[in-house]
Amino acid sequence: MRRKLAAGNWKMNGTRADLSVLGDLAGAATEDGPEVLICPPATLLHPAATQALGTGIVIGAQTCHEAASGAYTGDISAPMVADAGATHVILGHSERREGYGETNADVANKVRAAWAADLTAIVCVGESLEDREGGTALAVISEQLAYSLPNGATGQRLVVAYEPIWAIGTGKVPSTAQIAEVHDALRAQLGDRFGAATGAAVRLLYGGSVKPDNAAEIFATSNVDGALVGGASLTAADFTPIIAALARA
Numbered sequence: 001m002r003r004k005l006a007a008g009n010w011k012m013n014g015t016r017a018d019l020s021v022l023g024d025l026a027g028a029a030t031e032d033g034p035e036v037l038i039c040p041p042a043t044l045l046h047p048a049a050t051q052a053l054g055t056g057i058v059i060g061a062q063t064c065h066e067a068a069s070g071a072y073t074g075d076i077s078a079p080m081v082a083d084a085g086a087t088h089v090i091l092g093h094s095e096r097r098e099g100y101g102e103t104n105a106d107v108a109n110k111v112r113a114a115w116a117a118d119l120t121a122i123v124c125v126g127e128s129l130e131d132r133e134g135g136t137a138l139a140v141i142s143e144q145l146a147y148s149l150p151n152g153a154t155g156q157r158l159v160v161a162y163e164p165i166w167a168i169g170t171g172k173v174p175s176t177a178q179i180a181e182v183h184d185a186l187r188a189q190l191g192d193r194f195g196a197a198t199g200a201a202v203r204l205l206y207g208g209s210v211k212p213d214n215a216a217e218i219f220a221t222s223n224v225d226g227a228l229v230g231g232a233s234l235t236a237a238d239f240t241p242i243i244a245a246l247a248r249a
């Protein structure tokens with residue numbers, strides 16, 4: 001059985017005062033409910049991990065460098081993320097691929113680094129509006145998945161997030177049929193590559209304009225094991241009902 005996962009990506013939002021959200025969410029993370037993950041900006045990793053102790057909430061970073069240390073001004077390595085108390089790292093988000101030119105090969109190198117530091121990698125894939133309208137979405141996503149993952153995936157250390165770029169921060173959400181088509185294809189491709197058991201164990205998240213009012217429908221969709229939530233993870237008022245919808249799914 002795959003444990004469901006409600007992941008919040010705070011992006012470049014939040015200062016120490018906003019960690020009160022963790023306290024407000026504490027009751028929402030239960031042992032037999034979905035796993036609750038918050039990925040704050042790097043400055044908050046350590047205080048967030050400290051504040052989350054005992055709540056059941058786990059903490060993740062939003063990217064990491066592929067090297068463990070060295071002359072990379074401004075970067076943060078996977079061992080540093082782990083040292084801060086985080087257990088997860090988002091890799092290959094479209095905002096990193098587009099804004100920083102991260103290629104599939106870069107993402108695969110970062111995943112290797114994350115695994116070497118015992119972090120669970122949440123690897124993001126997703127098509128542009130142009131790909132969707134041109135009918136190439138599935139091919140684009142399949143290629144991203146193939147080349148963004150190194151060998152050696154397990155259900156424990158890999159999560160894949162499907163985030164159509166055109167749905168991020170736009171209020172637009174694919175139909176549940178479109179989400180199911182992609183998630184079923186991801187599941188099949190993971191099984192072909194890593195074997196049926198691993199393919200069945202990797203959790204698949206949907207991300208892109210997940211809100212309290214659409215969460216239940218998305219979570220009822222084939223092969224959706226949770227969500228990677230941006231804006232609606234910034235307040236407990238929005239994230240709590242999303243976690244509750246996932247618990248009910």
Ligand SMILES: O=C(CO)COP(=O)(O)O
Binds near residue numbers: 207230232
């Ligand atoms: O990019 C996302 C999460 O990683 C989705 O962001 P929104 O939920 O704000 O659309």
